[in-house]
Amino acid sequence: MNEAIRLVIWDLDDTFWTGTLSEGGISYIDSHHDIIIELAKRGIMSSICSKNDFQKVDAVLTEKGIRNYFVFPSINWDTKSHRIARTIKDMQLRPVNVMFIDDNIMNLNEVKHYIPDIQIAGPEIIGTILQDSRFQGKPDPEMTRLDRYRILERKYEDSCQSGGDNLDFLRSSNIRISFHHDVEHEMFRIHELINRTNQLNFTKNRVPENLDAFREIMIKKMENFNSNISYVKVSDKYGNYGICGFFSIEDGKVEHFLxxxxxxxxxxxxxxxxxxxxxxxxxxxxxxxILDDNTDIDWITVVDDADNDRDDITTHAMTICIRGACDLAVSSFYLRKYTLFEEFAYPYRNWGIQPVVRALEIGSCISREERKAISENMPGMPVERFSSHIITQDVDVFILSFSGETFCDNFYSKSFGLVFPLSGACVPYLKNRDRDYERIKQEIGMELSEAEWNFMLDDLDFYQESVSTLFERDIRSLFNRLRGKRVILCTLNEEFGSQKWVLDKFSRINSITIPLAMEHNFRIVDVRSYVRGTDDLITPNDAGGHFKRNVYMKISSDIEEHMRAWAQDPLI
Structure with missing residues (x-):
């Protein structure tokens, strides 16, 4: 059996030392002492399973300065097989990676009978351990692995003292996690996790063993506009566990979750x-x-960096309404630590429901009954079209972007006396008052009935007033409503892109929103400082509204800086 050893369980009397402690005399073996320390530097743990008096053993090991190198020691007079099985389980190891050393052949046979996969040996192996290929481990001169098992041991002891109520124990543990998107800086650890973890590896998708090949694959994935790739750090009141998780989701498909x-x-x-x-x-x-076990996990807090002892609970207790188009929809991936209420564009019966300011203005002045009436009579107007946390103002922070305004046209409804924003494949035909229903249905897959289409043609007139004039009026009203609130405005790229008309509209929106935001003391995240050329666009021929993922990460990083400032000074 050539499985690598991760844990050595030592008998003491006539094994780790010579003689029997309970009979009054032992000879301590310094070379065995040194082996324990060297194993720890290789990331290989040592434990004890001895029939002895705990206090006496503890006194000897403490005096010799070796006590803290043993984790999960089991020192009592009970049967060894059951104790060793418990140690392996509590340390979350596999028996095949454990070596038990004992001078008593009966003890070895008993343990092997109950734990068939465990490796066993007599004291004669000790002299050759450091040369044995099974005990090479991995260099760990700082003995971080030992520190982590000491943490696990303290947790186990506290769990036992909690009376077996695991939820109470978890809630008292102050568990913190953090999400990190700088995957390129942790390739080695992530590569190791993907190819080595099994028990909590949900997809079991492996990657090339060659680290450089893996790095190329991951960099390409991170460039995908529709990817969400992160590693996860974990800590609790007992200590830091480092990088413990990784997930990769691309185009809605989960490739790695482990x-x-x-x-x-x-x-x-x-x-x-x-x-x-x-x-x-x-x-x-x-x-x-089991992922979906219906447990309300209320004992975990998301922080900026779980390796950092700074408490960010206040920051992440904030709730956010994030409303906009692609710039914020992608950036929101990096803000999952907060409680987010996302108000983004979505498709509806050939219409694109854009989160534009015009819809907010309508929603703020009509009743629930009026919303329902509009939804029932006006195709393309779902009832939630006019709802927003900006109207109810039941969140702590508002993050806004107005790029979606570029892709909406406004129409005046004679039935309702309101100007409605419309976007989508139907709009050009509506503007041209095209009544050839069958042809339109064939060209765009029309989801409206002919009666609904004719109603819209008869009821709606293209709104001729300058779009920017109407937009500016609506923005002033919106910003006045949010006066004194925590608001972050994200500017729009107005310089780089293949569609000049889009950039011109973005520029006009910036010229209206930025001065008003400054007037109201809103925070500003200036996207223009991150988009310095077409290389920052998702593709060189993009119109100007979609960026590489590093730009979205910078946007989210700026947003987090403002969030931290508010957390430190709630009056800001």
Whole structure:
């Protein structure tokens, strides 16, 4: 059996030392002491399973300065096989990666009988351990792995003292996680997680063993506009666990969703899955966790960096209404640590429901009954079209972008006496008052009935007033409503793109919104400072509204800076 050893469980009497402690005399073996320390520097742990008096053993090991190098020691007079099985389980290891050393052949046979996959040996192996290929481990001169098992040991002890109520224990543990998108800086650890984890690896999709090949694959994936790729750090009151998780979602498909056994039984994987909106995962093979177990995971907090002891709970307790188009829809991936209420564009019966300011103005002046009447009589106007957290003002922060204004036209409804914003494939035909229903239906897959289409042609007139004039009037009204609130305005790229008419509209929107935002003391995230050429666009021929993912990360980073400032000074 050539499986690598990750844990050595030592008998003490006539094994780790010579003689029997309970009979009054032992000879301490310094070379064995040194082996324990060297194993720790290789990331290989040592534990104890001895029939002895705990206080006496503890005194000897403490005096010799070796006590803290043993984790999960089991020192009592009970049967060894059951104790060793418990140690392996509590340390979240596989028996095949454990070596038990004992001078008593009966003890070895008993343990092997109950734990068939465990590796066993007599004391004669000790002298050759450091040369044995199974004990090479991985260089860990700082002994970080030992520190993490010490943390796990303290958690286990506290869990036992909690009386077995696991939820109470978890809630008292102050578990914190953080999401990180600088994946290119942690390729080695992520590569290791993907190819080595099994118990909490939900997709089991492996990557090339060659790290450079893996790096090229990941960089290409991160450039995809529709990707969400992050690693996850974990910490609690016992210490930091480092990078414990990774997920990669591309074009709505989950390719990787996995977590280290370091975070097992903490609810991390369920929490992250819920935070991501419960994406569909094709689970491969056996997994030691159930994602959808209907548990309300209220014991985990998202912070900026779980390796940092700074408490960001106040920051992340803030709720956010984030309303805009692609610039914010993608940036929101990097803001999942907050409670987000997303108000983005969505398709509806051949219409594109854009989150434009005109809809807010209508929503602020009509009743629920009027909204329902409009929705029932006006195709392309779902009842939620005029709803927003900006109207109810039941969140802490408002993040706004107005690029969607560019792609809407306004129409005056004779039935309702209101100017409605419309966007989508139907609009050009509506502006041209085209009544050839069958041809339009064939060309764009019309979802409206002929009666609905004719109603709109008869009821709606293209609104001739300058779009910018109407927009400026609506913006002034909106900003006045948000006066004194925490508001972040994201500017629009007005310089680089293939469609001049789009850039011209973006420029006009900036010229209206930026001075008004400054007048109202709103915060500004200036996207123009990050888009410095067509290389920053998602493709060189993009119209000017879609960027590389690094731009969206910078946008979200600026937003977080403002959030932290508000958390430190709530009066800002």
């Amino acid at each position: 977590f280290s056994c370091r975070s097992m039984n903490m609810g991390i994987e369920q929490f992250v899955w819920q935070k991501l909106g419960r994406p569909q995962i094709n689970i491969a093979g056996d997994v030691s966790s």
